[in-house]
Amino acid sequence: GIQVEQSPPDLILQEGANSTLRCNFSDSVNNLQWFHQNPWGQLINLFYIPSGTKQNGRLSATTVATERYSLLYISSSQTTDSGVYFCAVNQAGTALIFGKGTTLSVSS
Amino acid sequence: GAVVSQHPSWVICKSGTSVKIECRSLDFQATTMFWYRQFPKQSLMLMATSNEGSKATYEQGVEKDKFLINHASLTLSTLTVTSAHPEDSSFYICSAGQPGQVKYEQYFGPGTRLTVT
Numbered sequence: 714g715i716q717v718e719q720s721p722p723d724l725i726l727q728e729g730a731n732s733t734l735r736c737n738f739s740d741s742v743n744n745l746q747w748f749h750q751n752p753w754g755q756l757i758n759l760f761y762i763p764s765g766t767k768q769n770g771r772l773s774a775t776t777v778a779t780e781r782y783s784l785l786y787i788s789s790s791q792t793t794d795s796g797v798y799f800c801a802v803n804q805a806g807t808a809l810i811f812g813k814g815t816t817l818s819v820s821s
Numbered sequence: 822g823a824v825v826s827q828h829p830s831w832v833i834c835k836s837g838t839s840v841k842i843e844c845r846s847l848d849f850q851a852t853t854m855f856w857y858r859q860f861p862k863q864s865l866m867l868m869a870t871s872n873e874g875s876k877a878t879y880e881q882g883v884e885k886d887k888f889l890i891n892h893a894s895l896t897l898s899t900l901t902v903t904s905a906h907p908e909d910s911s912f913y914i915c916s917a918g919q920p921g922q923v924k925y926e927q928y929f930g931p932g933t934r935l936t937v938t
Binding site: 743744746748753754755756758761799801803805806807808809810811812813814 | 853855859863864865866867870912914916925926927928929931932934
């Protein structure tokens with residue numbers, strides 16, 4: 714099956730700093746999504762981005778499907794950005810396969 | 822975006838009892854839903870694929886007789902943990918999408934935290 718690797722596993726930032734999270738996947742995919750899991754466990758959809766670049770406020774993401782990786786950028790980080798960020802991929806009609814996540818801690 | 826709900830949000834039960842968790846797509850029809858399990862500090866692991874009107878497909882290592890899945894309508898899938906034991910304590914999350922759409926984005930429920938005492 715498809716393998717999804719995320720890096721770094723842990724990231725500690727001061728408020729206001731920028732960061733880049735990476736997701737590598739082992740095979741071609743139809744779908745790639747980035748999620749933020751809040752302290753209550755809810756998965757928040759950040760981006761649906763099988764290819765190209767998208768931006769939403771301080772967050773942006775880029776997927777280079779031909780090279781099998783995606784990047785999530787967080788600018789001017791805030792304490793509320795803390796949590797676990799997951800990348801997940803799938804092929805047509807199948808379940809999403811998740812990476813192990815990046816745990817982000819932002820301190821004031 | 823599409824909304825997926827789960828009920829209950831948390832449940833505590835005694836060892837040996839059964840617990841049913843509901844997953845509903847509120848504003849769209851989902852012929853397929855997925856069930857995941859997440860242990861503390863770990864990622865989401867796929868348990869099974871729930872297909873409306875047919876038997877669920879279970880991932881390797883998931884006991885189908887223990888985790889009963891019923892997808893009786895286009896908006897409801899249920900997961901029943903039978904004869905629960907403490908090792909079944911976990912966070913259970915379902916997801917659904919809209920197959921047939923060009924953009925097959927998956928939406929996740931808020932999860933159900935199960936504690937077996």
